[in-house]
Amino acid sequence: MEPDSPDPIQIAELVIAWSGGIIAAFALLVTALTVVFVFAGFVGVRELRTIRRTGARARLELDRQRVVAEEIVAQADRAIDQAETLSAQADTLVGRVETAVGRAERQSEQVHLLIEDMRSRLSDFDHRLTTQVEVSYLFNQGEAAYWEGYYEKAVECLRRAVELDPRNPRVRYRLGRSLTNLGEDAAAEEELTTAMSHRLPTDAADRALALLHRYARPDRALAYARNSTKHGPHDAQNWNCLGLLLRDNGDFTAARDAHQQANRLDQELVSTPFFLALLAAHGQALPHARDRSAEAISRLDSSERRAKIKPMWASLIRWTDEVLRGNYAEADLHAAVLYQTCQSSRRAREICDHMDFLLRSLAREEHRDRYLGAIERTWLTGRPG
Template sequence: MSPLAAPATDDLAEIAELVVTWSGVVLGGFALLMAILTVLFVGAGFFGIRELRSIRRTGADARRELEQQKTIAQDVTSNTNRAIKAATDLSEEATSLLERARTAVDMTETQTEQVRQLSARLQTQIHDLDQRMNTMVEVSYLFNQGEEAYHEGQYDKAVEFLRRALQLQPKNARVRYRLGRALTNLGRDDEALTELTTAMADGHDPAHGERGLAWLFRHSDPARADEHAEQAVSVAPRNAANWNVIGLLRRDQEDLEGARKAHQKAHDLEPNTITTSFYLALLAARAGQLTRARQWSEEAVTMLDVERRARTVNIWASVIRWSDLILHDQLDEADRYAAELAENSPSRRRAHEVGGHMRFLLRSLDHADLEERYLHALERKWGRRR
């Protein structure tokens, strides 16, 4: 064997042995390491198990705590929800109450304004009513004064009172009608026509209006007077005054039987009308029925005494008494009433109407010779009717 070969083999052996030796050392160290690691792992496992148990207990406790907290949270949430709902309900109720309060305030303000307006209206109405009452009282007073003056034959004075009443109540048809009649008796025909037609337009009793127009046209337009008189009877056939107008118009036309029937109809309807008995007395005298004429005249005077007690005698009372004295041939006593008629006749128209009755009676009794005696003063003052 070559000397170079021997050393090489020795080196390999040493290397192998060294490898074996280090391998053992390494294996021993590894085994030791494994042992140490095992011990460590075992220890770690032991402590880990304990920690794990502790962790598990802690986790369980935490879960229980969590469950409790969840329960508490749920309770809190539920209570919170209830509180929120209650708060919402309260808020809605508060809002509703607020709206109702606002509505109530608005209503109160509206009602307050309405009450204020109502109060203002009531005050105005009370004031107006007070004014109307005062006006009505004054108009009533003026009308009554006018009526009194009218029935006493003081037609100028009646016109004054009635015009003052109409200034306060222009639409008072009753006042205007009476004014028209007063103007008629004064012979102021145009003014009378205006007042009578206006009174009818304002709603006055059509029978009165038509009768007033018949009186107005009695002397100036007999045909027109007839139309109005017939219309008055048509409207109110049971009104005695309407039939008396018919009777006078018939007498003016010399239709004495027609006049008698009309006045008799008036008497049948209203037996206590003084002028009706007076008219019938004149017609009975014209018919030559002196006894009946006296009876009618006495009836008129009796009613006159009862009705006119304590009142000033007007021209109609005077002419009725004068006629009764003439019918009973008490001529000297009749002179006094003739003088009174001449003195108190308020207008030409009234004088002519009164004189017409006097002349009709005197001629009916064939006493035309007495016309100068009884009518002279009246005609000298007013002129004779043509």
């Protein structure tokens, strides 16, 4: 017997039943999946919001970090700039330090050189000071000998001083005057000319040269005397020198004017009223001559206290005053002192010229040998008196 064939309806119903079950299961699955997806979507949305908020916060933090980073970078740039500036300044300072070190080294060398130079100068100064002390001593010795009339001793001291200090005009001037009084005219002129080249005042040199050439070259002497008053118009000694040489030349009026100018310039100089007294006696104005002589005596007392006049000239002035007053016995005493204090032929001639001028002016030539004889025989003729 053949088996029964399947019933199509049953099969269809079975299929439908399974299909429904499958569909129901599928629907249930879809529903479950939908619920799951809905729940997952809900959770995802929340997470997404959280993620967004976190991202926003992260972005804000990132922005802040970026600002901070930019500030740090800016600070770093500034620090770099400052570092570069400091580096440049450091380079400059290093350069300055190097320059300063170089200068310090140079200054140290200069200081060393200065110290050596100072030592040399101190040594030189000590030598010059010692020399000047010795020169001063020799000059003072020579000056004292000159004022006492010991011209040879004066020349000896002054020549030693010139050897030590050849550029000293004062020493050479006094040496020239001492040589003049010894009659060594050529040597005297050389010393006076050299003294003038070493800044001896021109008028002093001119006056000394005028007196040097007084007897040998009177015209030249007068020219020097005139120059001395041009170069030193305010020095009374220059005018007295000019007056003396004008008197030698016979121009008594001009001589008187020169001495009067000297008297206006210096009210204490002893020689001025003495010269004026001689000229007044020559003009036969004896009262005026005696007044002038008295004035000279008055000044003489003050000058002797201050050691401003040589003993020889003091004796001559006193002799003149006694002769003007006719006191010949007193005049003899002063003539004796003149003889004792005269130390050279040059001084003897100067003394005798003044004495002879006065005696001739007073017409007292008979007294000439009485007063001049001993000096002339000793110094001007070579015969002992």
